[in-house]
Amino acid sequence: MIRVLIVDDHPVVRDGLRAAFAAVGDIEVVGEAGDGAEGVRLARELAVEVVLMDLRMPGMDGVRAIQRLRELAPEIRVLVLTTFDTDADVLPAIEAGATGYLLKDAPTEELLRAVRASHRGETVLAPTVAGLLVGRVRKPVKSTLSPREMQVLRLVAGGATNREAAARLFISEASIKTHLLHVYAKLDVRDRASAVAEAYRRGLLD
Incomplete structure (x- = not known):
């Protein structure tokens, strides 16, 4: 059964x-x-x-x-x-x-x-x-990241900490962490540095 x-x-x-x-x-x-x-x-x-x-x-x-x-x-x-x-x-x-x-x-x-x-x-x-x-x-998809996830990713790529990114986007640090976890899952990576590198490789960041 x-x-x-x-x-x-x-x-x-x-x-x-x-x-x-x-x-x-x-x-x-x-x-x-x-x-x-x-x-x-x-x-x-x-x-x-x-x-x-x-x-x-x-x-x-x-x-x-x-x-x-x-x-x-x-x-x-x-x-x-x-x-x-x-x-x-x-x-x-x-x-x-x-x-x-x-x-x-x-x-x-x-x-x-x-x-x-x-x-x-x-x-x-x-x-x-x-x-x-x-x-x-x-015709490969460039990204399945949401607009907010892309905003967080761009700030991280620019060197922003979670606190700085939260302040820039007027959301909580917990929300930043959640968005980053979604980014990691979608890009199949485990950390911030790998996420940024993978995003550049896929052409999501320039």
Whole structure:
């Protein structure tokens, strides 16, 4: 049995998904969560193998939850199931470590195949998402950083401390640290110096 956790803030969606799996012999829904933080906790507590993850939820969203699961339980496969297929949704989710990306209007049989494929470690993408990623390979994205993250990165590249950057942007030092953590994750680096170097390499800074 493939142990599945459903993470979605809409109870109707969770009920529909649970019903779709009810008559399937090799897939068992072992839990449900209404937000990312609860999803991360239950995924570990219930020895889940595949998580069906929505992206836009209150509190911890899907991308942050995927990142957290990758840190705490990298063996768990995360299959994004959402209504959004824009660059701003797809790319961060894939970069965070999702093994698949489906839209909620996918037929039940397609969803079942995707869960089984994710369990095997295979990548499963909705056709529109696959097309988007192919287009991005042909024409690479310069940056997935938000405008605020770019502001913080430019100040850091100019030698500003967290306190100085916070004063310049009229936000707290804690917010600066949070933005930097997002920058590190998106650029796949671990510190300020590496972030600046990688940003120059990608052409984000000049």
